Amino acid sequence: MTAYKTVNPATGETLKEFPVATAAEVEQALAASQEAFRAWRSGPAEDRAKILARVAELYLERQDELARLISTEMGKPLAQSRGEVKLVADIFSYYATEGPGFLKDEPLNVRGGGEAVVRSAPVGPLLGIMPWNYPYYQVARFAAPNLVLGNTILLKHAGSCPQSALAIEQIFKDAGLPDGAYVNLFLTNEQVAEIIADDRLQGVSLTGSERAGSAVAEVAGRNLKKYVLELGGSDPFIVLDSEDLDATVKAAVGGRMGNAGQACTASKRFIVVEDLYDAFVEKFTARMARIKPGDPLQADTTFGPLSSQSAADGLIEQIQDAVDKGASLRTGGHHVDGPGAFVEPTVLTDVTPDMRAFSEELFGPAAVIYKVANAAEAIELANGSPYGLGGSVFSADVARAQEVADQLDTGMVFINSVAQTQADLPFGGVKRSGVGRELGRFGMDEFVNKKLIRTPR
Secondary structure (H helix, E strand, O other), X not given: OEEEEEEEOOOOEEEXXXXXOOHHHHHHHHHHHHHHHHHHOOOOHHHHHHHHHHHHHHHHHOHHHXXXXXXXXXXXXXXXXXXXXXXXXXXXXXXXXXXXXXXXXXXXXXXXXXXXXXXXXXXXXXXXXXXXXXXXXXXXXXXXXXXXXXXXXXXXXXXXXXXXXXXXXXXXXXXXXXXXXXXXXXXXXXXXXXXXXXXXXXXXXXXXXXXXXXXXXHHXXXXXXXXXXXXXXXXXXXXXXXXXXXXXXXXXXXXXXXXXXXXXOOEEEEEEEHHHHHHHHHHHHHHHHHOOOOOOOOOOOOOOXXXXXXXXXXXXXXXXXXXXXXXXXXXXXXXXXXXXXXXXXXXXXXXXXXXXXXXXXXXXXXXXXEEXXXXXXXXXXXXXXXXXXXXXXEOOOHHHHHHHHHOOOOOOOEEOOOOOOOOOOOXXXXXXXXXXXXXXXXXXXXXXXXXXXXXXX
């Protein structure tokens, strides 16, 4: 059975295929992960951190080849692929430097005398289920904190980026990670469920769709396993006022079009006060219409294909549903002529609740712009989404923007900026956008045993 394959989304050409793991290989991986955990957890965190520091170095040393690989497998423009590799190196470097400090005992001021500390201890083998849109970054933010903590990892990557998955595993090996501490597996959904149910596995982290998150949470809950879920988003970009509307629009288009719009934290719903609405729509649409697709392997390309033809077809269906029900199509809305999974940059207005584009995530180069009377109406519309990942609030009055940010039902809000990810900032959402946090010190607080050690007087 072949379920993992590299298909260049810019051409539709199948380049390489890989078989899924056998039952014997899955059993071997589980046994190896459990065995590696015993030794990996026992050494000082500083020793684990040294290996993570070497991982960071290897990502930078191999930056060009790693970037070309994900540009080929999922269509990210080469410059953005290089940026992803640099971000991954920064994440591993961050945890190599800060991780051991996060693990220091926390003394408690207890009543009755004596001593008490909370010690952060690893829990054991974990399963990571990762998506295709940021093949290296998504793995890094799960793997880095858990490896320095002392957990071991089994990793099931997306079926469309198998060579990227193997490149990640090779970096860990070359950095000196012990056998079994990180194992890549090409798995079916049935095998994933079996691994989650296995007594040796202690937790599972998934970044992906709402449907996949629900399925994993169901199996994990049935087997009493801890889980972290980073799911979809429909992030609002709220414009309350602007001293430089051109700069605001430039930020808005950048927030929508990075990675061809295929980011959970991409700006997707643009909510603009009525006195700026017409000008914003005109300027935003003009900028979107000027963006042209290109070969992701060319250095000057800024907009590549979607990850697959099915992804492109699905986005077109959502756009067409809105148009059929009365939405205004300002630009785009169609496949780009020629081979590859390209979709024109698209702008929709007059979207209403009966349209799929109102409540569903548009995972691609399509934006929806809404008009509101004031900040209160903007907050109501922003919070009306079933998602709650991130959001942006733009205003010359920072205090006013912060007041609005405080009322948004999201895990992250950025003032006068689109969503940005950093190794030291927590990442995660609420509502149907997921459960748990990654990155920063919070990334080490999920799959951990906060063990109380009490010594009475």
